[in-house]
Amino acid sequence: MTAQVIPLTRGPLAADVIRSTAEQHGVCVRPFTMETTDPNTGAINYVGVPCGSTVESICLPCARKARSLRMTQCREGWHLAEEPVTAASEPTDEHRTLVERRADLVAEYRISAGADADDLREEIRSLDRELHQLGVRGRLPNPDGADKRAPVRSTKRRQDAPNLPRRRVEKRTVGREYAGGFRPSMFVTLTCDTYGPVRSDGSPVNPDRYDYRRAARDAVHFASLVDRWWQNLRRVVGWDVQYFATVEPQKRAAPHLHAAFRGTVSHEVLRQVTAATYLQVWWPAHNQPIYSGGHLPVWSPDAAGFIDPQSRQPLTAWADALDQVEVPAHVATFGPQVHSKGILGGTEEAGRHVGYLTKYLTKSTGEVVQADTHTQRDHHDRLHAELAVTPCSPRCAVWLLYGIQPQGITSKTTPGHCKGRAHRRTTLGLPGRRVLVSRKWSGKTLADHKADRSAFVTQTLAAVGIVKPIRDASALVWRKLAPGDRNAPPRDHLVMRAIAERVTWRAEYERALLAAQGPLGAPDVSATGQVAA
Known part of the structure; x- marks a missing residue:
């Protein structure tokens, strides 16, 4: 007689329960920790900042929020009847401070060499990324000075490509309106x-x-x-x-x-x-490829670039390769x-x-x-x-396999x-x-669309007397904690705190929607069509 094997059922892990609850309430499951310091009182606090991932398998709540924001952006710009306003914003003090810092680094970079130059170049690139994240468009000056311009190429169309009629492009982005008021x-x-x-x-x-x-x-x-x-x-x-x-x-x-x-x-x-x-x-x-496997170019501090491992001759510079x-x-x-x-x-x-x-x-x-x-x-x-x-x-860096030194190489x-x-x-x-x-799609950035959502929720709450205190984050000193920092609270604690806040916010928002219901029991939604935080 064969003995019956009864499977042993165990309860779910606490971490899995926390993650599932966070996903249910739309809370980031993998926030990174920021330390905030109030310069006036010296009070230190730890804040969980959403990871901002756009992939569901990494963070489901953040990915769904990002997709929802993109859907709003797509919907608002698709059938506009009036031209979007796309005025460029004025440079801020933060922009100017970063550019001044960049200028100092570039001046220091041009008189440095070796590992110091590599570190300075990386710092300059980091500043460039920060400036672009703050909305600065266009190219910033190359730290190596004026690059050799690429040779001028002919703009004549290829013989194997059909010709196209060409018209002067009007300064309008809105499509034509047809009889009956249709604007497809x-x-x-x-x-x-x-x-x-x-x-x-x-x-x-x-x-x-x-x-x-x-x-x-x-x-x-x-x-x-x-x-x-x-x-x-x-x-x-x-x-x-x-x-x-x-x-x-x-x-x-x-x-x-x-x-x-x-x-x-x-x-x-x-x-x-x-x-x-x-x-x-x-x-x-x-x-x-000219080089592969164990036969690869090597860095030469004297040449400030890569050289052939046998002949010891410098590889062809990018600008010289373009000339050919x-x-x-x-x-x-x-x-x-x-x-x-x-x-x-x-x-x-x-x-x-x-x-x-x-x-x-x-x-x-x-x-x-x-x-x-x-x-x-x-x-x-x-x-x-x-x-x-x-x-x-x-x-x-793949260009080095073809005997060409790419732009921006370092040791x-x-x-x-x-x-x-x-x-x-x-x-x-x-x-x-x-x-x-495209830049003139809706006249707004993703940050603008996100601010619209926040403003709609704030107005909905204020209509029933719920006024949230405005926290001035710019008055605090923010510092991102490194992984393993002993001062950082466990991630699960940050997630649980965010869940508690989200439950409170959701209850307040639903109360506001019930209070704003019309005679037919439908919420009074604004023209944006946004009814959720």
């Missing part, structure tokens, strides 16, 4: 060209004849090709077309674009613009398939397409394109192997190893920006 807009999908026949799962029918080199280079330069398409479309239609677009991978792992844009353009014009759009990449040739370029290293084009349709604002179809545009924003590329079969895994491996030797920018640069997204196995060359939004 467009939804369009663009894809990359074919690299060889593929099966239903996206894997090549004949991997040995599949053009992996062109697939890798098209993926690396896809965002620039998309920019060229919008430029051509504006010149053809004669007005400043504005767009909200997302880049996603197809089953074959090639990027394709879904875009909503304001106004209407005939399907035939969209096909003509797509067929005539191309991107010439005027980079040095990079077809066959006579033909483009690559020409990127779109595939012939163009899908487009007109959409009316305020309709169920418009809402469905907003959801479709943002459908995969909370998933990583690896989660969207999964390798479930042996042939799919082999396909991804071969594409990744090609991307590993495909330079992604003039600063890419810390590792030949052939670039941290760019294009070289990761999980991204397969997709551009770092999954969302591409």
Whole structure:
């Protein structure tokens, strides 16, 4: 007689319960800890700041909030009837302070050498990132001084590309209004060209004849090709077309674009613009690596650059390599398939397409394109192997494999190893920006849309007498705690505190909505359509 095995059931772990509760209430599950100090009283407090991840598998609440914000941005800009206001803001004291600090570092960098110069360059780059995060647009001066300009290339269209009519672009972004007050807009999908026949799962029918080199280079330069398409479309239609677009991978792992844009353009014009759009990449040739394996260039402090390990001669500088370029290293084009349709604002179809545009924003590329079969895994491996030797920018360390010194190299640069997204196995060359939004789309930044939500909730609470105290965060001194800092409270404590605050806020907000209900029992929602914090 066989004994019956009774499974041992154990209760859930406390950490899992906390995470599940946080996700239920929309609280970040992996906040990082900031220490705040009040300069007037000396009081020290520890605050959990949301991680801001856009991937559900990392932090579900933060990813859903980010997607919701993008949906609001897409919806508000798609069917505007009036021109958005896009006035540039004035520089702040913080902007000026950072630029002054940068100027001091650049002056110090130009008289330094060796490891000190490397550290100063990294500090300058950190300041540049901080300035861009504060809304500063455009390029900042190169710390190495005036770079040698790239040679002037001919702007004459290629012989194999169809000609396009060109009109003067009017200073308007709003589409035409038709009889009856209708103001439709467009939804369009663009894809990359074919690299060889593929099966239903996206894997090549004949991997040995599949053009992996062109697939890798098209993926690396896809965002620039998309920019060229919008430029051509504006010149053809004669007005400043504005767009909200997302880049996603197809089953074959090639990027394709879904875009909503304001106004209407005939399907035939969209096909003509797509067929005539191309991107010439005027980079040095990079077809066959010169260095590989254990035979790699080495850093020379005397030459302040990389040299050949045997001849000890410096590698070709980037500017000198550009001077020798006579033909483009690559020409990127779109595939012939163009899908487009007109959409009316305020309709169920418009809402469905907003959801479709943002459908995969909370998933990583690896989660969207999964390798479930042996042939799919082999396909991804071969594409990744090609991307590993495909330079992604003039600063890419992969250039050293081709005997060329990229821009911005230091002694810390590792030949052939670039941290760019294009070289990761999980991204397969997709551009770092999954969302591409034109500057005049809604006249607002994501921070502006977030502030609109906060203002709506504040007004809703104030209408029933609930006034929240305004905390001036700028009056505090903020410091991010390093991992393992003994002063930092456990993360679970921060999460539990945030859950308690969120439960209180939600109860107050629901009370305010009940108090604001109309005679039919429906909440009095503002024109923004936002009813949740």
